Amino acid sequence: TAYYYNGQIRLGSGDDITYSKMPIDPSIVMHESGHALVDTLARLPFQGEGGSINEAMADFFTCVQLKSPLLGDVAYKLAPFRRTVSNNLRVSDKNGGTYHDSGIVSGTLWAIYERLGEEKSLAFTLKVLSRLNPTSDFSSLGKIFNELVETQFKGEDVAIARQIIVEREWKL
Numbered sequence: 001t002a003y004y005y006n007g008q009i010r011l012g013s014g015d016d017i018t019y020s021k022m023p024i025d026p027s028i029v030m031h032e033s034g035h036a037l038v039d040t041l042a043r044l045p046f047q048g049e050g051g052s053i054n055e056a057m058a059d060f061f062t063c064v065q066l067k068s069p070l071l072g073d074v075a076y077k078l079a080p081f082r083r084t085v086s087n088n089l090r091v092s093d094k095n096g097g098t099y100h101d102s103g104i105v106s107g108t109l110w111a112i113y114e115r116l117g118e119e120k121s122l123a124f125t126l127k128v129l130s131r132l133n134p135t136s137d138f139s140s141l142g143k144i145f146n147e148l149v150e151t152q153f154k155g156e157d158v159a160i161a162r163q164i165i166v167e168r169e170w171k172l
Contacts, residue, residue: 002022002028002031002032003032004032004033004035004036004039005046007036007039009029009032009033009035009036010032011023011028011029011032014075014077016077017077018076018077018078019072019075019076019077020075020077021074021075022075024074024075025072025073025074025075025076026066026074027062027063027066027068027070027071027072027073027074028071028072028074028075030061030062030065030066031058031059031062031071032058034057034058034059034060034061034062035054035058037057037058037061037129038054038057038058038129039054041129041130041132042054042057042129042130042132042133042134042136043133043134044057044132044133044134044136045134046098047098048098048137049101049136049137049138050134050135050136050137051098051102052098052099052100052101052102052104052105052138053102053105053132053136053137053138053141054102055098055099055102055106056085056102056103056104056105056106056109057105057106057125057129059071059083059085059102059106060085060105060106060109060110060113060125061125063085063106063110063113064113064118064121064122069084069085069086069110070084071083071084071085083099083103085103085106085107085109085110086107086110086114087103087106087107087110088107089103089104089107089168090104090167090168090169091104091138091142091168091169091170092169094138101138104138104168105138105141107168108145108164108165108168108170109121109124109125111164111167111168112124112125112161112164115160115161115164116153116157116160116161120152120153120157123152124148124152124153124161127148127152128141128144128145128148131144131148132144141170142170142171145165145170146165146170146171149161149162149165
């Protein structure tokens with residue numbers, strides 16, 4: 001097991017069937033550390049849509065830091081990686097699963113990262129995170145995305161970010 005709770009990170013070694021040597025997988029360690037950042041700035045819950053946003057933020061910051069969209073690619077034994085932020089998930093794909101739905105958010109942020117670069121995507125995501133709170137859900141996140149696209153990007157970057165937001169069905 002690996003988790004962040006109440007200001008502490010816990011890392012197990014894995015069961016050698018699904019996961020092995022988890023503490024040496026940088027994506028797992030960084031992901032759990034990412035929860036500390038999310039918790040400090042937004043106090044998002046761990047369940048429901050807020051939990052999906054929480055997971056997505058931890059995933060996104062991890063993947064940017066590692067410059068790879070793959071998570072669990074060292075310790076996960078059942079496939080080359082556990083999950084990826086490089087996806088085409090849209091809001092209409094939401095199914096209520098915390099990790100599945102987190103992919104909608106992290107996929108949107110990763111698309112911005114791929115199209116506009118690390119510096120701009122991190123500045124945008126940190127600004128989004130600063131506007132989230134314990135009651136945030138996909139509806140409020142969509143409103144934040146739409147508002148910040150107009151204020152955080154300049155020139156042709158606005159059109160690129162708008163296109164991603166629309167394609168991922170966050171409206172505009």
